[in-house]
Amino acid sequence: MAASQKLLSKYATIAKSELGEDPKNVPAHLEAFRRWLSSMPHLTCPDG
Numbered sequence: 001m002a003a004s005q006k007l008l009s010k011y012a013t014i015a016k017s018e019l020g021e022d023p024k025n026v027p028a029h030l031e032a033f034r035r036w037l038s039s040m041p042h043l044t045c046p047d048g
Contacts, residue, residue, distance in 0.1 A: 007015060015021040037043060 006012070012023070
């Protein structure tokens with residue numbers, strides 16, 4: 001799922017109630033995850 005895609009309201013409600021997710025924070029959290037992932041050279045993902 002691309003970062004620009006929105007969750008269905010059903011899943012957004014679950015994410016908010018069970019995980020405390022705030023949609024305004026998602027882009028920052030994804031960027032932090034990408035930075036962390038790039039700092040871990042032993043973790044790889046096959047392209048394709």
